[in-house]
Amino acid sequence: MPILKIAQLGHPILRTPARALSKDELLLPATQAFIDDLILTMRDADGAGLAAPQVYNSLQICVLEVGNNPRYPYKPKIPLTVLVNPVLEPLTEETFSNYEGCLSVPNLRGRVNRYAQLRVRAWDRHGNDLDFVASGISAGTYQHEVDHLHATLFIDRVTDSRSLCTWQEFERHYKAKFVEEVLAVVARWGS
Numbered sequence: 001m002p003i004l005k006i007a008q009l010g011h012p013i014l015r016t017p018a019r020a021l022s023k024d025e026l027l028l029p030a031t032q033a034f035i036d037d038l039i040l041t042m043r044d045a046d047g048a049g050l051a052a053p054q055v056y057n058s059l060q061i062c063v064l065e066v067g068n069n070p071r072y073p074y075k076p077k078i079p080l081t082v083l084v085n086p087v088l089e090p091l092t093e094e095t096f097s098n099y100e101g102c103l104s105v106p107n108l109r110g111r112v113n114r115y116a117q118l119r120v121r122a123w124d125r126h127g128n129d130l131d132f133v134a135s136g137i138s139a140g141t142y143q144h145e146v147d148h149l150h151a152t153l154f155i156d157r158v159t160d161s162r163s164l165c166t167w168q169e170f171e172r173h174y175k176a177k178f179v180e181e182v183l184a185v186v187a188r189w190g191s
Helices: 029-044 136-149 167-189
Strands: 049-051 061-066 078-090 095-102 105-115 117-123 129-135
Touching: 029 049, 029 061, 029 078, 049 136, 061 136, 078 136, 095 136, 095 167, 105 136, 105 167, 117 136, 129 136, 136 167
Parallel strands: none
Antiparallel strands: 049 061, 061 078, 078 117, 095 105, 117 129
16 A cells, blocks of 8 residues: 655646546445555545545545544544545535645645535445535535545635745644634534
8 A cells, every 4th residue: 555646736637627436436446445545645644634636546536534633633533534426515604714724735724714514425435325414624624625526725715815824834823813713613513
């Protein structure tokens, strides 16, 4: 299981919509091995998620997991989740402002508005139907990863370019206030 190279901002693969998979294609040993590699790469990079286009594979697959992540100690936990051909449906018009970063846009963070609750429908890695509700900060994580499958990066959704900052400056000037905001979103939406 190799650690895969992560595409960086400017590479055309990140601006190409990913294609859906058939169930037969999903169940191929090569696809299952790719999913294992995607998970390994996400964990190695301390990501909260990773989408197939980020590792040069234009398929509608993304993986998410938030545990004891040193990059996001304030994020609510998400168990390892594999989404294939996902569809997100907002369940509220209410949004929250999320400070986001991306493994494909290194050392940059910015404010993005995300729906506070949504329905997630997809297949798991074995082609079984998934249908669940994601709320709060976790809902933002799902939206970020699924955006990659539609050739959208968080910087496309930044609401105010003055919020853009490096990781170091986020830590120094904005993290404490943002963690307070995260706690308020978690109190309101659960996760």
